[in-house]
Amino acid sequence: FADSMRVYILDRRGNERVKLKKQFSASYHNNLILERGNVNTDNRLVTTDSKGVIHYIYFNGNVETIATEKLPPSHFFEYQDIDGDNTRDFIYTNNNQLIVQNNKNEKIFSYVFDKQINDPPVTYIFPHGEKRIGIVISGENLIYLFSENGKLVNGFPITGRSLFSIGKLNPKQEKFNLVVGGEDNFLYNYYLN
Helix, strand or coil, rough: EECCCEECCCCCCEEEEECCCCCEEECCCCCCCEEEECCCCCCCEEECCCCCCCEEECCCEEEECCEEEEEECCCCEEEEEECCCCCCEEEEEEECCEEEEEECCCCEEECCCCCCCCCCCCECCHHHHHHEEEEEECCCCEEEEEECCCCECCCEEECCCCCCCECCCCCCCCCCCEEECCCCCCEEEECCC
């Protein structure tokens, strides 16, 4: 866990289990994301600090940083493989902009909205490995769904004010349902093609 001063890795009794060799002020909007190790890297936690710098935290106490463009403290960060190359990508918001970069910090795509993003981006994984990124612009009462290449999914944006869920309400149906909160406390149920 983290507070405004540092990151803590504790054991079950509350004792410090891993002492980090470098401390930072973790971003208050974002989680510590566990990335399982592979042949290229050890298990690690990934998060951002209050300026948007990405930090890899290893369980031996080492901390590796990756500079990004300067982000406000209110940014959101997600870490998922979007482009299908089996390495996770950086997904973050900067006020009214969605930015997706690969792990080499090269831009995959970005999108500028008319209003502020106040909710985190959400990644959806469909059958056959297709991935989509969902964004809520509550100030416009619109939700957006982007494909891996940054194109808006056909039919979007659509009306909605909250984070949304995508799944099948009936396992026998072929289409997916998108359920989102709307104005006046209504729930909207859309069919996705």
